[in-house]
Amino acid sequence: MTRITSISLRRVLDSRGNPTVEADVLTESGGFGRGAAPSGASTGEYEAIELPANESIAKAREHAVPRLEGVYAGDQRAVDSALRAADGTDDFSAIGANSAVAISMAAAKAAADVLGAPLYQHLGGAFRGENFPVPLGNVVGGGEHAKEATHIQEFLAAPVGAPSVSEAVFANAAVHAAVADVLDERGVPAAKGDEGAWAPPISDADAFEVVDEAVDRVEDDVGFEIRFGLDMAAAELYDDDSEAYVYGDETKSTDEQVEYVAGLVDEYDLAYVEDPLDENDYEAFAELTDRVGDRTMICGDDLFVTNVERLQEGIDVGAANSILIKPNQIGTLSDTFDAVELAARNGYETVISHRSGETEDTTIAHLAVATDAGFIKTGTVGGERTAKLNELVRIADDAV
Ligand SMILES: O=C(O)[C@@H](CO)OP(=O)(O)O
Numbered sequence: 079m080t081r082i083t084s085i086s087l088r089r090v091l092d093s094r095g096n097p098t099v100e101a102d103v104l105t106e107s108g109g110f111g112r113g114a115a116p117s118g119a120s121t122g123e124y125e126a127i128e129l130p131a132n133e134s135i136a137k138a139r140e141h142a143v144p145r146l147e148g149v150y151a152g153d154q155r156a157v158d159s160a161l162r163a164a165d166g167t168d169d170f171s172a173i174g175a176n177s178a179v180a181i182s183m184a185a186a187k188a189a190a191d192v193l194g195a196p197l198y199q200h201l202g203g204a205f206r207g208e209n210f211p212v213p214l215g216n217v218v219g220g221g222e223h224a225k226e227a228t229h230i231q232e233f234l235a236a237p238v239g240a241p242s243v244s245e246a247v248f249a250n251a252a253v254h255a256a257v258a259d260v261l262d263e264r265g266v267p268a269a270k271g272d273e274g275a276w277a278p279p280i281s282d283a284d285a286f287e288v289v290d291e292a293v294d295r296v297e298d299d300v301g302f303e304i305r306f307g308l309d310m311a312a313a314e315l316y317d318d319d320s321e322a323y324v325y326g327d328e329t330k331s332t333d334e335q336v337e338y339v340a341g342l343v344d345e346y347d348l349a350y351v352e353d354p355l356d357e358n359d360y361e362a363f364a365e366l367t368d369r370v371g372d373r374t375m376i377c378g379d380d381l382f383v384t385n386v387e388r389l390q391e392g393i394d395v396g397a398a399n400s401i402l403i404k405p406n407q408i409g410t411l412s413d414t415f416d417a418v419e420l421a422a423r424n425g426y427e428t429v430i431s432h433r434s435g436e437t438e439d440t441t442i443a444h445l446a447v448a449t450d451a452g453f454i455k456t457g458t459v460g461g462e463r464t465a466k467l468n469e470l471v472r473i474a475d476d477a478v
C-alpha cells in the first residue's frame with residue numbers, strides 16, 4: 079500500500095527568501111506526503127552537504143527518484159538506504175542533503191497518510207503522544223543570524239516548569255514580548271534576526287541583563303519556573319590562527335572561554351548551553367561538562383552534527399550531556415533516529431532543532447514527540463517558527 083509511485087521536487091522559498099527543496103511523495107494507494115528542507119547559516123564544518131536547490135533537484139531527479147519508485151514509503155530504512163545508495167558519498171555531496179532530507183521526510187508523511195496515523199505515531203509508535211518537549215525559544219540573538227547585534231548567537235527562554243506544552247509555548251512568546259519592553263525602557267531599538275529573535279545592538283553582558291529581567295517578569299506572571307540558556311555557536315567565534323575566541327575587540331583563550339561559560343552558568347543559573355566551544359575541541363567541551371554538567375545541559379550542535387560517529391567520540395570523552403538533532407545535518411530520518419537512539423542509550427538528552435532558514439514544514443514537531451525528546455528548539459514567533467509550535471499544541475490536543 080505504501081509503495082512509492084511518484085516523487086516530485088520543486089524549488090520553494092525559505093524564511094530568508096532563499097530557494098530550498100520541497101518534495102512530494104505519492105504512494106500507490108493514494109498516500110501523500112510533502113517535506114521541505116531547512117537551511118543553516120552557522121553550519122557545522124562536518125554537516126552533510128547542501129547543494130544549490132536547482133542543482134540538488136536535478137541530481138536527485140536523475141539518481142534518486144528512479145531508485146525510489148517501487149520502494150515502500152512505510153519502510154523508512156529502505157527509503158533512506160535508497161537515498162544513500164543513489165548518492166554514493168558519505169555526506170550527500172552528490173545529490174545534496176537538501177533533496178535527501180526533503181524526500182526522506184515526505185516519504186514518512188506519505189506512509190503516515192496511508193496508515194491514517196499522525197506522523198509522530200507512525201515514527202514513534204502507539205505509546206507516544208503523552209510526553210512533550212520543553213520548547214527552547216530564541217528571544218535575543220546575533221552572531222551569524224544578525225550582524226551588529228550580540229556576539230552570542232542565541233539567548234533562549236526555557237520554560238522548564240510549564241505544566242503543559244501550550245503554556246510553555248505561550249510563556250516563550252511572553253518572554254519575547256517582555257524583552258521588547260525591557261529594550262524599549264532602556265531606549266534600545268531592535269530589529270529581528272533570522273529566527274525572529276530581537277537583535278539589539280548591545281553587548282553580550284547587557285543582553286544577559288535584559289533577558290534575565292524579561293524572564294523574571296514573565297515568571298512572576300505565569301507562576302511557573304522559566305530559566306534561560308544560550309547557543310554560543312562558538313565555532314563561529316573561534317579563530318584558528320590566533321587559537322582564540324573573538325568577541326569584537328576582545329579575545330579569550332580556550333581556558334578563558336571555559337572559565338567564562340562556567341561563570342555564566344552559575345551567575346544566571348543557565349538551563350542550557352549549546353556549542354560553548356569550537357567544534358573541533360572535544361577536550362575543552364569535556365572540561366566544561368566536567369565542571370558544570372551536573373547543573374546545566376551542555377549541548378553539541380556543530381560538535382556532533384547529528385552524526386553517530388562524532389557523537390560516539392563525544393560520549394567516549396564525556397564531551398557533553400546532550401545533543402542537538404537536525405535532520406538536514408545528516409540527510410535522512412533513519413540517520414537522525416540512529417543519533418537519537420545512541421544519545422538515549424548513553425544518557426544524553428536530545429534537543430530536536432529547526433534551522434535559521436526554515437519553511438512551514440512541521441516534521442520536527444512530530445519528530446520531537448516521536449522520539450520522546452526532552453526539548454525542542456524552534457524559535458518563538460514568526461510563521462515558520464509558529465508552524466512547529468502550533469503543531470505541538472495540536473498534537474497535545476489530539477487534533478492532528
Ligand atoms: O546554530 C543553530 O543551532 C541553528 C538553529 O538555531 O542555526 P543555523 O541553522 O544557522 O545553524
Ligand SMILES: [Mg+2]
Pocket residue numbers: 309311352353379380402
Ligand atoms: Mg547551534
